[in-house]
Amino acid sequence: MKTILLICDGMADRSCKLLGGATPLEIARAKSFDTIAEKGECGIMDPIAPGVIPGSDTSHLAIFGYNPYEYYSGRGAYEALGAGIALKKGDVAFRCNFATVNDDDIIIDRRAGRISGEDAKELAKALNEIDLSSFTDAKVEFYHTVEHRGVLVLRGKNLSPYVSDIDIHKTGVRIPDAKPIKNTEEAKRTAEILNEYISRARVILEDHEINIKRKSKGLLPANIILPRGAGILPKVKSFKEKYGLKAVAIAGGTLYKGIAKALGFDIIEVEGATGTVNTNLDGKMEATIKALDKYDFVFLHIKGCDSASHDKNIKLKISMIRRIGAAFEYVLKNVDIDQTYLIITSDHTTPVEIGEHRGDPVPITIYGPDVRTDSVKYFDEKSCAKGGLNRIRGLDIMPIITNYMGISKIFGE
Amino acid sequence: MKTILLICDGMADRSCKLLGGATPLEIARAKSFDTIAEKGECGIMDPIAPGVIPGSDTSHLAIFGYNPYEYYSGRGAYEALGAGIALKKGDVAFRCNFATVNDDDIIIDRRAGRISGEDAKELAKALNEIDLSSFTDAKVEFYHTVEHRGVLVLRGKNLSPYVSDIDIHKTGVRIPDAKPIKNTEEAKRTAEILNEYISRARVILEDHEINIKRKSKGLLPANIILPRGAGILPKVKSFKEKYGLKAVAIAGGTLYKGIAKALGFDIIEVEGATGTVNTNLDGKMEATIKALDKYDFVFLHIKGCDSASHDKNIKLKISMIRRIGAAFEYVLKNVDIDQTYLIITSDHTTPVEIGEHRGDPVPITIYGPDVRTDSVKYFDEKSCAKGGLNRIRGLDIMPIITNYMGISKIFGE
Numbered sequence: 001m002k003t004i005l006l007i008c009d010g011m012a013d014r015s016c017k018l019l020g021g022a023t024p025l026e027i028a029r030a031k032s033f034d035t036i037a038e039k040g041e042c043g044i045m046d047p048i049a050p051g052v053i054p055g056s057d058t059s060h061l062a063i064f065g066y067n068p069y070e071y072y073s074g075r076g077a078y079e080a081l082g083a084g085i086a087l088k089k090g091d092v093a094f095r096c097n098f099a100t101v102n103d104d105d106i107i108i109d110r111r112a113g114r115i116s117g118e119d120a121k122e123l124a125k126a127l128n129e130i131d132l133s134s135f136t137d138a139k140v141e142f143y144h145t146v147e148h149r150g151v152l153v154l155r156g157k158n159l160s161p162y163v164s165d166i167d168i169h170k171t172g173v174r175i176p177d178a179k180p181i182k183n184t185e186e187a188k189r190t191a192e193i194l195n196e197y198i199s200r201a202r203v204i205l206e207d208h209e210i211n212i213k214r215k216s217k218g219l220l221p222a223n224i225i226l227p228r229g230a231g232i233l234p235k236v237k238s239f240k241e242k243y244g245l246k247a248v249a250i251a252g253g254t255l256y257k258g259i260a261k262a263l264g265f266d267i268i269e270v271e272g273a274t275g276t277v278n279t280n281l282d283g284k285m286e287a288t289i290k291a292l293d294k295y296d297f298v299f300l301h302i303k304g305c306d307s308a309s310h311d312k313n314i315k316l317k318i319s320m321i322r323r324i325g326a327a328f329e330y331v332l333k334n335v336d337i338d339q340t341y342l343i344i345t346s347d348h349t350t351p352v353e354i355g356e357h358r359g360d361p362v363p364i365t366i367y368g369p370d371v372r373t374d375s376v377k378y379f380d381e382k383s384c385a386k387g388g389l390n391r392i393r394g395l396d397i398m399p400i401i402t403n404y405m406g407i408s409k410i411f412g413e
Numbered sequence: 414m415k416t417i418l419l420i421c422d423g424m425a426d427r428s429c430k431l432l433g434g435a436t437p438l439e440i441a442r443a444k445s446f447d448t449i450a451e452k453g454e455c456g457i458m459d460p461i462a463p464g465v466i467p468g469s470d471t472s473h474l475a476i477f478g479y480n481p482y483e484y485y486s487g488r489g490a491y492e493a494l495g496a497g498i499a500l501k502k503g504d505v506a507f508r509c510n511f512a513t514v515n516d517d518d519i520i521i522d523r524r525a526g527r528i529s530g531e532d533a534k535e536l537a538k539a540l541n542e543i544d545l546s547s548f549t550d551a552k553v554e555f556y557h558t559v560e561h562r563g564v565l566v567l568r569g570k571n572l573s574p575y576v577s578d579i580d581i582h583k584t585g586v587r588i589p590d591a592k593p594i595k596n597t598e599e600a601k602r603t604a605e606i607l608n609e610y611i612s613r614a615r616v617i618l619e620d621h622e623i624n625i626k627r628k629s630k631g632l633l634p635a636n637i638i639l640p641r642g643a644g645i646l647p648k649v650k651s652f653k654e655k656y657g658l659k660a661v662a663i664a665g666g667t668l669y670k671g672i673a674k675a676l677g678f679d680i681i682e683v684e685g686a687t688g689t690v691n692t693n694l695d696g697k698m699e700a701t702i703k704a705l706d707k708y709d710f711v712f713l714h715i716k717g718c719d720s721a722s723h724d725k726n727i728k729l730k731i732s733m734i735r736r737i738g739a740a741f742e743y744v745l746k747n748v749d750i751d752q753t754y755l756i757i758t759s760d761h762t763t764p765v766e767i768g769e770h771r772g773d774p775v776p777i778t779i780y781g782p783d784v785r786t787d788s789v790k791y792f793d794e795k796s797c798a799k800g801g802l803n804r805i806r807g808l809d810i811m812p813i814i815t816n817y818m819g820i821s822k823i824f825g826e
Binding site for chain 2: 015016048056072095360385
């Protein structure tokens with residue numbers, strides 16, 4: 001038995017005023033999703049617990065069966081792993097944005113006017129020439145990833161992930177200092193190194209020729225980097241060890257690849273899989289079917305609905321749902337359903353009229369051999385709430401699916 | 414965003430033989446409740462956990478987000494706080510009844526023939542003249558509250574709440590001794606003080622002129638007090654600290670005011686709010702709407718359904734539900750529903766044909782901005798079981814409502 005787990009990031013929503021009280025899923029009516037809901041068993045799922053607002057990282061950990069209250073070790077580590085950086089024990093990694101500050105160090109734009117990858121790559125080179133050896137024995141490495149995004153890694157002894165974010169998701173405020181959030185020497189030292197690095201970066205970036213050019217063209221300069229989400233390599237049993245399943249991830253976003261890597265998944269890179277609304281959906285679906293030859297468990301992640309929700313773009317969210325649904329027809333047509341379980345769900349609710357994650361449950365449907373069907377015919381938040389699965393939690397999914405796959409052990413006799 | 418939480422104590426019920434298998438809520442059909450169920454999202458809630466029989470105290474703690482297995486510190490403390498007694502760290506408080514025993518110290522009536530407040534008040538004065546100073550350095554204070562009810566407070570060092578009840582909710586038995594229920598010096602000492610006090614009280618009350626008069630009128634004498642529910646001041650983070658919400662309680666019953674006070678709620682006293690079936694419902698509804706000017710979270714408690722259930726009075730229970738529903742129309746008409754969440758639920762099931770609390774789930778409905786509607790049209794136990802909330806627990810309510818109010822923090826990124 002095999003499993004395909006499709007997670008449509010941020011797809012779940014609330015009753016939308018703009019849609020007369022319907023949700024985007026109710027309006028979009030993706031046919032392949034409804035088919036699976038009708039043939040399968042439906043329910044709602046609290047990724048963490050009722051009302052608790054999940055991050056994409058904590059939610060995915062829970063869905064893969066790793067209690068985030070025990071195993072979550074900060075977003076930065078997953079970003080680093082997802083970017084292909086060899087993170088080692090003791091390293092502390094941060095997700096970073098290139099951003100714009102004015103002469104008073106007030107943050108003007110958290111994405112430096114959505115700087116191009118080429119410009120950002122050049123600036124990254126300059127950042128890696130910063131020499132902190134007179135200040136600390138820790139090594140600092142900066143990696144550019146996509147567009148305005150990057151990863152900062154501190155390597156050395158006695159470092160700590162317990163430092164506050166410099167990117168606090170706000171503009172109009174002065175660049176905050178990183179502060180220790182645990183009263184340890186390691187946290188203090190890490191915050192000091194980070195602050196020193198940021199102030200050196202500030203000087204180097206301000207006068208960099210790329211930024212001089214950008215300003216002359218009327219573009220915002222990327223004159224600061226804003227780290228957040230300090231994280232360390234999580235200590236976990238691999239997915240293979242835990243379930244005996246050979247698993248692979250098909251995802252565009254760095255974070256999702258990173259989480260999968262941290263759990264020991266292989267990664268299939270699909271050309272044009274960008275983790276944006278313009279991703280290569282057909283390519284990801286084809287890769288999913290192909291992956292079944294070699295893998296027991298295929299995790300297919302699609303980010304677009306979440307991005308549309310964060311941008312409060314309701315039309316884009318609905319069309320993204322429709323496009324995913326249309327592309328997923330390929331999987332439905334080509335999967336051997338007697339040998340495969342299909343799960344469709346979302347990692348959290350991102351109400352498009354709010355533009356942020358919320359703690360409402362998400363719809364889920366499971367289709368495959370012998371699954372108890374129910375009377376639900378549509379894949380959306382309200383229909384699935386009437387389903388046979390009732391209300392489950394993210395941590396329930398792996399026990400449920402390994403039970404269906406026939407690979408769980410009995411507890412007792 | 415604001416929240417009104419209406420808890421109708423003991424309103425939930427089972428299928429009643431006398432109602433041809435219907436529940437009192439199904440027969441009563443309170444219109445305002447049904448309106449909210451239809452417009453909102455419904456479900457059933459286990460106040461503690463499936464099948465666990467909640468006390469009113471443990472259930473309310475859970476609903477406010479305080480795990481009663483961790484924070485419950487005995488009913489006596491809440492009774493004391495609710496009665497306006499300044500309870501201090503180290504004090505042990507007991508809920509008490511004035512009761513009647515015969516010459517063989519057999520308990521005849523647990524409420525001394527439902528003694529009047531005036532008589533009880535006089536007897537309380539005599540109790541406070543008891544001088545235990547030759548026996549112990551602990552101080553003992555008795556406070557009369559309402560009708561046959563009172564609160565006993567032991568103050569001093571090395572006292573313990575781990576002593577058994579003297580009121581074991583039974584008649585026809587000899588007054589039991591209080592016994593230590595933990596093997597500690599403090600518990601032994603506390604039981605000894607309590608037993609000494611009770612035997613002195615027995616003597617003083619027997620010959621008190623109030624009781625002589627009562628006997629001459631053929632009334633039962635209040636010749637004993639029966640303490641129960643030893644409790645200490647709970648150590649909790651206040652509701653304000655926990656959620657950042659300014660909260661107020663509108664309740665007649667001492668216990669409910671006490672729980673609210675223990676969590677740092679303000680209390681609004683409404684004239685005629687008695688905590689009985691004759692309470693001033695309209696006054697409580699008006700106070701609720703008015704409280705929204707100043708408070709974020711209004712806890713409205715109505716006791717009547719529970720009292721009717723304990724008295725096995727099915728007609729009274731149904732009419733009480735109707736009266737609450739009719740009075741609640743005022744809230745529905747006057748609330749700004751774009752800025753307010755309404756929650757209607759019960760703290761436990763009190764089957765009116767049994768007359769005691771039971772561990773069945775209770776119906777719940779939540780109505781307010783963006784809530785996902787479901788197909789439930791009626792507020793009762795069976796209809797709500799088909800609702801979009803599915804089955805939740807008491808401890809889920811605060812995470813769910815703070816998520817809706819937009820004041821929860823994300824876990825992860």
